[in-house]
Amino acid sequence: MAYTLTLKLARESRGLSQTELAVQSGVSQATLSKYEKGRAPISETQLASIAKILNYPTSLFSMEIQPLRDDTLCYRKRKTMSVRDVNMIESKIAILNNSIDELLQSIELPELSFQHIEVTSKMRPEEIAFKIREWLKLPPGPIDNFINVLERNGVLVANLRMESAEKFDGLSMLTSTNSPIIWLNSEMPNDRKRFTLAHELGHIIMHLRSEDMTKSDEEKDVEANAFAEEFLLPRNQCYDDFFNLKYSDLWLKKMYWKVSKAFIIRRAGAIGSISSRTKEYLQITLGRNGERKAETGSVYLDMPTAIKKMVNLHLTELEYTIDELSDVLGISVGDINQDLLYNKRPNLNKIFLFNS
Secondary structure, eight states, X not given: OOOHHHHHHHHHHTTOOHHHHHHHHTOOHHHHHHHHHTSSOOOHHHHHHHXXXXXXXXXXXXXXXXXXXXXXXXXXXXXXXXHHHHHHHHHHHHHHHHHHHHHHTTOOOOOOOOOOOOOOSSSXXXXXXXXXXXXXTOOSSSOTTHHHHHXXXXXXXXXXXXXXXXXXXXXXXXXXXXXXXXXXXXXXXXXXXXXXXXXXXXXXXXXXXXXXXXXXXXXXXXXXXXHHHHHHSOHHXXXXXXXXXXXXXXHHHHHHXXXXXXXXXXXXXXXXXXXXXXXXXXXHHHHHTTTTXXXXXXXXXXXXXXXXXXXXXXXXXXXXXXXXXXXXXXXXXXXXXXXXXXXXXXXXTTOOOOOO
16 A cells, blocks of 8 residues: 555655656656545556655555644744745655654664743743753853764754755754654755754754744744854853954854854844944955855864664664665665765665764
8 A cells, every 4th residue: 555645755855746757757647646645546566666766665655654744843944945845855854754763663862851941021042042051061162062962962963965955954843752853954064054953952942842832933933043142152151252353353263163254243243242333344244255155164063873873773783784774764775875874975775885
């Protein structure tokens, strides 16, 4: 039995329209539409052909995978993306989340340590970020091994390779087992990833488990941004450090705080370390030097390890072959390598390189 919703998710996850898949598979769009709506039976031969085109094992289509629900996730920059890109991202994540849920059946994660904190007039996002830094016992200065801090406290982090969806920064959500997971666009520079991680952590703490269903996505994003700004660049630590900030200071500040120059300028202006005139001058100079879209200087960010360890556990201690694991998870060997093990090598469907 092939689940029709899963067939649609598989197609959208590869960025294909019904028309495009129909052309490649030799099936009419009308018939394909009926397949996806469950109004026509699909033969094993036809299913195998479509699975090959979409680069999924046929086992995927026997799995009942539901689309992501808006009340279980938060986006960053969602409204600026095309419908096609949103569908591709959400469909791919729905399928990968199903794979991760399968892996979680054989391993225990650290319990989620971050408590839900509701934003109120007396507890603003900035105060919440300050309290979380204190609770984590983070030393003054930049947050080292940011991803490790999240994973040790029960938050999964996953890199998602989405080269065609440049406007996708990240997404936080709850899996079917209520484990929070942050999906990051792996193609982003690390300074942008770090802000996205802090932004999504804000969503996990303040919004994902909230019973307030009236707050708009825009309001949630404003609060998550305020949380991220204070979490990464605390006012009481940065006011003096950014005082009278000069353009020549930006490279060293970026290397130390591990955030973008543009963010440092915005933060310095917001906390009063520089005047609005100086802020405008620095932003203009950044643009004139061609650093608004691609800044110079790469900052450090550790890699996610929790999901990778789950995969390696199945391949070693549980003695699955890579092809068996592909069949169990319902994703290709290439997807395992790229999206769960983060191997960036050619011919991923033919070569599996084991990384510990």
